[in-house]
Each structure stands twice: as structure tokens, then as C-alpha cells.
Amino acid sequence: MSAKNKITTLEELGEFGLIERITKKIKQYHESTILGPKDDAALISHNNKTLVSADLLIEGIHFDMTFTPLKHLGYKAVVVNLSDIYAMNGTPKQITVSLGFSSKYTLEAIDEFYDGILLACEKYKIDIIGGDISSSVSGLVISISALGEINENNMVKRNGAEENDLIVVSGDLGGAYMGLTVLQREKEVWKSNPNMQPELDNFNYVLERQLKPEARKDIIEFLADCQIKPTSMIDISDGLASEIIHLCKQSNVGCQLYEEKLPIDQQTYQTAMDFNLNPSTCALNGGEDYELLFTVKQKDFEEISKNAKLTIIGHITKKESGYNLIGHGDTSIPITSQGWSHI
Amino acid sequence: MSAKNKITTLEELGEFGLIERITKKIKQYHESTILGPKDDAALISHNNKTLVSADLLIEGIHFDMTFTPLKHLGYKAVVVNLSDIYAMNGTPKQITVSLGFSSKYTLEAIDEFYDGILLACEKYKIDIIGGDISSSVSGLVISISALGEINENNMVKRNGAEENDLIVVSGDLGGAYMGLTVLQREKEVWKSNPNMQPELDNFNYVLERQLKPEARKDIIEFLADCQIKPTSMIDISDGLASEIIHLCKQSNVGCQLYEEKLPIDQQTYQTAMDFNLNPSTCALNGGEDYELLFTVKQKDFEEISKNAKLTIIGHITKKESGYNLIGHGDTSIPITSQGWSHI
Numbered sequence: 001m002s003a004k005n006k007i008t009t010l011e012e013l014g015e016f017g018l019i020e021r022i023t024k025k026i027k028q029y030h031e032s033t034i035l036g037p038k039d040d041a042a043l044i045s046h047n048n049k050t051l052v053s054a055d056l057l058i059e060g061i062h063f064d065m066t067f068t069p070l071k072h073l074g075y076k077a078v079v080v081n082l083s084d085i086y087a088m089n090g091t092p093k094q095i096t097v098s099l100g101f102s103s104k105y106t107l108e109a110i111d112e113f114y115d116g117i118l119l120a121c122e123k124y125k126i127d128i129i130g131g132d133i134s135s136s137v138s139g140l141v142i143s144i145s146a147l148g149e150i151n152e153n154n155m156v157k158r159n160g161a162e163e164n165d166l167i168v169v170s171g172d173l174g175g176a177y178m179g180l181t182v183l184q185r186e187k188e189v190w191k192s193n194p195n196m197q198p199e200l201d202n203f204n205y206v207l208e209r210q211l212k213p214e215a216r217k218d219i220i221e222f223l224a225d226c227q228i229k230p231t232s233m234i235d236i237s238d239g240l241a242s243e244i245i246h247l248c249k250q251s252n253v254g255c256q257l258y259e260e261k262l263p264i265d266q267q268t269y270q271t272a273m274d275f276n277l278n279p280s281t282c283a284l285n286g287g288e289d290y291e292l293l294f295t296v297k298q299k300d301f302e303e304i305s306k307n308a309k310l311t312i313i314g315h316i317t318k319k320e321s322g323y324n325l326i327g328h329g330d331t332s333i334p335i336t337s338q339g340w341s342h343i
Numbered sequence: 344m345s346a347k348n349k350i351t352t353l354e355e356l357g358e359f360g361l362i363e364r365i366t367k368k369i370k371q372y373h374e375s376t377i378l379g380p381k382d383d384a385a386l387i388s389h390n391n392k393t394l395v396s397a398d399l400l401i402e403g404i405h406f407d408m409t410f411t412p413l414k415h416l417g418y419k420a421v422v423v424n425l426s427d428i429y430a431m432n433g434t435p436k437q438i439t440v441s442l443g444f445s446s447k448y449t450l451e452a453i454d455e456f457y458d459g460i461l462l463a464c465e466k467y468k469i470d471i472i473g474g475d476i477s478s479s480v481s482g483l484v485i486s487i488s489a490l491g492e493i494n495e496n497n498m499v500k501r502n503g504a505e506e507n508d509l510i511v512v513s514g515d516l517g518g519a520y521m522g523l524t525v526l527q528r529e530k531e532v533w534k535s536n537p538n539m540q541p542e543l544d545n546f547n548y549v550l551e552r553q554l555k556p557e558a559r560k561d562i563i564e565f566l567a568d569c570q571i572k573p574t575s576m577i578d579i580s581d582g583l584a585s586e587i588i589h590l591c592k593q594s595n596v597g598c599q600l601y602e603e604k605l606p607i608d609q610q611t612y613q614t615a616m617d618f619n620l621n622p623s624t625c626a627l628n629g630g631e632d633y634e635l636l637f638t639v640k641q642k643d644f645e646e647i648s649k650n651a652k653l654t655i656i657g658h659i660t661k662k663e664s665g666y667n668l669i670g671h672g673d674t675s676i677p678i679t680s681q682g683w684s685h686i
Contacts, residue, residue: 034392038593039500040430040578041396041491049377050393053384054473054488056441060480087383096397098486100404130397137403141479143441143486145397148384157382235383250381 008107042129051148053084059139074116085148087235100136161251177286179210230294257314351450385472394491396427402482417459428491430578443479504575504594520629522553573637600657
């Protein structure tokens with residue numbers, strides 16, 4: 001057996017051996033990390049205030065190992081947490097990583113998963129400061145907490161949107177959902193004929209949206225450069241419809257979105273059509289895009305319009321007007337939250 | 344059906360409904376919690392530096408629902424995390440709680456579990472600042488992160504023990520393991536005859552040690568009152584043998600423990616004898632006691648001796664002497680880490 005294909009069970013290495021192996025690979029980027037792993041708790045010291053978010057990802061619920069490369073999964077698990085810190089207009093600095101592996105996972109599989117985690121940490125300059133490793137009864141359990149830094153004056157909550165504010169979204173929507181749809185179709189094809197090669201060539205963009213999303217660090221940096229402080233912000237993990245309703249409810253306002261403004265990538269559009277799905281519905285209800293949804297004052301219109309990565313998709317209305325989508329034929333349709341509920 | 348026995352499925356309430364229901368019950372104790380749940384991330388501001396720890400508890404690995412009351416489980420899940428912060432000589436202030444529930448858990452079950460979490464938060468004055476809720480494929484997954492505050496000068500790491508330092512342990516050892524042993528026996532009895540009532544009356548203390556442990560906040564306060572700063576400290580989650588080896592390895596020293604000094608409660612002792620187990624072995628290798636193990640300078644001998652909750656069980660030696668237990672017959676036995684490995 002070649003070294004590349006070596007299979008090592010976790011029993012051979014043991015919990016402490018595994019922790020030591022992983023800890024050795026960790027790089028530290030920030031002075032604010034005073035004490036990393038290796039003790040009962042880590043010690044950090046932010047100059048500003050500290051943001052904290054936590055996410056739980058469970059195999060069979062949030063991801064399907066039959067079509068999810070482990071390295072991408074590790075990368076994505078970090079990114080979705082960082083996205084929450086950016087959504088407060090903050091800068092993520094540290095994470096804790098707690099993992100539960102069932103016996104089907106070899107040491108090599110864990111290494112691959114951790115390589116994805118480390119790649120995301122390198123790209124976003126994140127220190128891993130602790131966590132936990134255990135076995136699990138069924139599949140992989142990933143629990144990551146992210147810690148970030150922010151000057152409280154710059155913090156953007158969900159509850160600050162006001163009437164006439166512009167509603168802005170980064171990137172494009174629905175891609176991650178179409179990627180998932182393609183992967184699920186290929187899985188069904190493969191189940192009925194395991195010799196069939198998956199047809200994925202025409203779906204690179206939507207697959208990447210699903211398997212290896214990015215957090216919008218660039219947008220937070222752009223807003224800082226332009227000295228634009230959004231009035232409210234949230235990241236789109238459960239779909240645009242669900243998130244705009246969160247913003248509006250917490251801000252005690254309504255909204256009007258324009259279907260023709262929804263940013264949809266050409267491949268997302270084409271894939272939706274191929275699957276007999278309405279592209280706008282995919283953009284509204286497809287989850288996991290991890291784009292930022294935020295509101296700004298009208299005075300910021302020009303700066304926002306100049307950025308090709310941002311799209312103004314509507315505006316904030318009075319609460320009494322409700323949540324509405326103006327369709328292609330000028331019809332007004334109430335927006336309801338289908339969400340992306342895992343329960 | 345009476346209100347008390349009402350059964351509600353999670354589908355009826357939905358993810359957001361569940362989060363709202365839980366969030367309403369949360370009390371806030373600290374000014375350092377600026378923004379709690381309800382947004383993408385929480386915001387905290389500690390006057391001193393911030394300690395961070397994370398733990399993952401998985402049904403079937405870390406706990407057995409056939410004999411674990413949900414309320415106790417919620418309480419314990421918080422306590423084990425706080426214990427990590429105390430083990431740094433810090434003060435826990437906030438936690439995030441991420442939970443995955445399989446479909447067998449009703450809303451009433453989740454309420455009961457959360458009541459235990461809230462009870463621990465009330466006792467230890469802890470703010471719940473966020474988390475995540477999702478479904479899980481099999482059983483309950485609990486991931487809690489704890490955040491604490493500490494003046495860096497007061498922080499006690501694992502690596503500061505020096506030759507001739509006294510080795511001190513709080514409370515007594517082996518009880519939690521004996522409680523688990525009793526529960527596992529009763530489970531076997533019940534499996535062979537479901538009409539049999541469990542015999543638990545004589546085991547109150549060891550059962551409480553297993554099912555509802557406490558974190559040693561009182562010891563941290565005592566040390567502060569006496570102005571004693573331990574040279575090293577760790578909490579005993581995996582058993583004394585495993586933890587003293589951690590301390591010694593990181594401090595680059597050896598140790599000598601005395602079997603006759605090991606603090607063992609009378610009920611723990613009697614239960615071990617009933618099960619034909621060596622009480623000292625239970626004290627050394629039984630996990631989950633969540634007592635504090637620390638080292639102090641000899642000058643602190645008097646203050647430490649005066650506290651009935653603390654026992655001096657040995658002293659630190661040169662690294663070359665290894666890790667040894669002096670047995671009842673003055674025999675020296677090398678201490679090895681059997682640990683409490685979940686892998």
C-alpha cells in the first residue's frame with residue numbers, strides 16, 4: 001500500500017495523539033491570541049469589543065458525505081461562521097473547533113477535513129484557539145464558534161433599518177441551492193447505476209457555490225473604505241426571503257423587493273430552467289449563499305451603485321405595507337419565509 | 344391529556360419558534376454582555392482578558408439517555424464547560440449553546456433540558472449569549488462554549504509546576520465513576536426484567552456526582568481570598584492519573600502521589616468494594632469528577648491544609664523520577680494514563 005493510500009484508524013492514534021497532531025499544524029496570525037490550545041481554555045485580548053457566534057453542522061442534516069469532499073467541508077464549516085461575524089460588520093480573529101467523528105472516519109480523512117479548515121484559516125487569517133475532539137455515534141458533527149473584533153460604534157445589527165433605506169445584496173443568489181440540486185440529481189443517477197460517471201462539467205460555478213462558499217470579507221472592507229455604515233445587516237444562510245423578513249421584523253418595518261433586480265448568475269439561471277424551477281424562487285428561497293443583505297441610507301446610493309459586487313434590490317417601507325416582491329409584470333406578491341429550516 | 348403530559352413535536356413549533364421560546368427564558372446577569380442572542384453574533388466586553396473553552400457532548404458517547412434525566416444533563420453540560428474556565432483561575436461569564444435534537448425529542452423534553460441549562464446559569468451567574476439549534480440524525484448533540492474573564496497576571500496554566508510544589512486536589516475522587524457503574528448495572532437489570540424497580544437508594548452521593556456535578560467556583564474564590572496563586576492547574580474530567588500526567592508533561596516535571604492521601608468518599612469506597620473494584624483505581628482513573636487539581640508552593644501549605652475541601656496528595660519531583668504512586672505498603676507504582684478517552 002502506498003503512503004498516499006495509507007489508512008490509519010483513530011484507535012491507533014488515540015484522542016491525545018490526534019489533538020497533538022492537529023495542534024502542530026496550527027498557525028497563529030494575531031497578537032490578540034495570547035494562549036492558544038493546549039490548556040483548559042484559551043486566552044484572547046481584543047483591543048475593541050468581542051463578537052461571538054456559534055454554528056453546529058451535522059452529517060445527514062446539513063451535509064451529505066456522498067457528494068461533499070472533506071476538504072471543502074472543512075473550509076465551508078469555517079466560512080459559514082466567519083460570515084456571521086462579517087454580518088455584524090466585524091472582523092473575525094479566532095475560532096474554536098469541536099468535532100465528533102464516527103468510526104468510519106480514518107485519520108487520513110480527518111487530515112483532509114482539517115486541511116480545509118486550515119486553508120480557510122489561512123485565507124481569512126483566523127487563529128484556531130481550542131475545541132474538542134470525540135467520537136460520535138453516527139457520522140461527523142462539527143461545532144465551530146467564531147470570535148471577532150469590533151468597535152461598538154461600527155457594529156451593525158438587524159434592527160436598524162428605516163423607511164426609504166435601500167436594500168442591498170452582495171454577489172448573486174440561488175447558486176448554492178442549484179449546486180445542491182445538481183449534486184442530489186447525480187446522487188440519484190449514481191444510485192441507480194453506479195458505473196455512470198457524474199455529469200458535472202457544466203455546473204462548476206453552482207457547485208463551487210454549494211461546496212466551497214466564501215464569506216464576504218471584501219464587502220466589509222469596501223464599506224469601511226467608503227465610510228458607509230449600513231443601517232442593518234444579516235448574512236444569507238437560510239435564503240433571501242427568510243433573511244429580509246428577519247431584518248424587517250427586528251427593525252419593525254416592511255419592504256419592497258423587485259424581482260427583476262434579483263442578482264442571479266447565468267449558470268444558476270440556466271440550471272434552474274433545466275430543472276423546471278423558477279430562478280427567482282431559487283434566489284429567494286435557496287439557502288447557503290452566505291452573501292450579505294443590508295440596508296443603507298439613500299445618500300449612499302452612488303457609492304453602492306458603483307460597486308459591481310453589490311445590487312440594490314429594493315427599499316424599506318412602513319411596517320403596515322408588509323413584505324412584498326414586485327414581479328416582472330408589476331404584480332405585487334407577499335414574501336413568505338420558506339426558510340431553510342433543518343428541523 | 345393533562346397539560347403536564349402534553350406532547351408537542353418540533354415540527355409544530357419550527358426552528359424560529361423554538362429559538363424564540365428559549366430566548367424568552369434567558370436572564371442576563373452581566374453588564375459585559377452588550378448584545379445577547381437575536382442577531383448574527385453576540386457582543387461582549389470584558390474589562391480584563393477573555394478565556395474561551397469549548398466542549399462537545401454526544402448522546403451514546405458521553406451520556407446514556409436511558410438513565411440520564413434531561414434536566415440534570417442540561418445542568419451538567421454547562422458545569423463541565425465552566426469547570427474549564429475555573430481551571431484557568433478565571434470567572435466564567437457567558438456561554439453559547441448549540442443543540443442538535445433527533446425527532447424523538449419533544450418540545451417538552453427540550454424544555455426540561457433547557458431548564459437544567461438555565462438552572463446552572465442561575466447558580467453560576469452565566470449569560471447565554473447565542474448558539475444554534477438544529478435537528479440531528481441520531482440523538483442529542485450538545486456543544487457549549489464558555490467565555491470567562493481574567494486578569495492575565497492571575498491566570499494559571501498547566502505548565503508552571505516546579506519541583507517540590509505540593510499537589511492539591513479539591514473534593515473527593517472516583518464518585519462520578521461509581522455513580523456511572525451503578526447506573527449501568529441497573530440498566531442491565533432493567534433490560535432483563537423491565538418490571539424490576541431500580542435500587543438506587545443507597546447510592547445518592549455517587550449518583551449525584553455522576554448526574555449533577557458542580558464546578559469548583561468555591562475553590563477559586565478561596566484561593567483568591569487567601570491570595571494563593573497555584574503554579575499550575577487543570578480540572579479532572581478524564582481522571583486524576585490522566586490529568587496529573589498532563590500537568591507534569593507540560594511543566595516538564597515528575598510527581599509522587601500517595602495512595603493513602605487520595606480523597607475518597609465513604610460511599611464511593613463502599614460502592615467500589617461492592618463491585619469488586621479497587622477504590623484507589625477508581626479515584627485515579629474514574630473520570631467526570633470535575634474537581635480541580637493544582638500545585639502550590641510549600642509556603643502555602645498551612646492555608647491549604649486548613650481548608651477541609653482540599654487535600655494535599657503528593658508533590659512535584661524532577662522529570663527523571665517519572666510519575667509515581669506510593670502505595671499502602673510503601674511500594675512505588677508508575678502512574679499511567681488510562682484516560683477516559685471517547686475515541
